[in-house]
Amino acid sequence: MRTVITYGTYDLLHYGHIELLRRAKEMAGGGRLIVGVSTDEFNTQKGKTSHFEYSKRKKMVEAIRYVDLVIPEEDWSQKPADIQHHSVDLFVMGDDWQGEFDDLSAFCEVAYISRTPEISSTVIKQAIHQTAPKNKDAGHE
């Protein structure tokens, strides 16, 4: 039984997120999965704008049965303190972050797992934008 931690924005929750969280929980071997959800302020620092605000993204991630605890991700430097505070054994991220967090191996095991292809919050936003009616009257006969 291990404690696993992962981080992300988790905007417009989709099956790629669910799959990542399912596999992260599996890696805990019956133990805990903690998710650091990026705050709106941290998203701004990362150059991201989410559709849903932090409190709503937090609620959605908390509702996923693989997730035991959601904490705020407020800056790039908090991870070692989180790992120590929550006695984390394994840090997991999707492989779009491959190599980026290798320094954390001083504190716990680090693993990158393959992303689900062809889906992301950005892809959903683009798809909705392309199919949305051009004005408020569109779609009414």
Ligand code: CTP
């Ligand atoms: N993730 C995944 N497969 C996807 C999309 C995301 O495994 N198709 C993983 C990421 O690797 C990360 C976590 O889900 O570990 C949260 O990613 P996040 O950046 O919030 O989601 P994206 O959909 O990639 O968002 P964006 O398009 O804004 O980058």
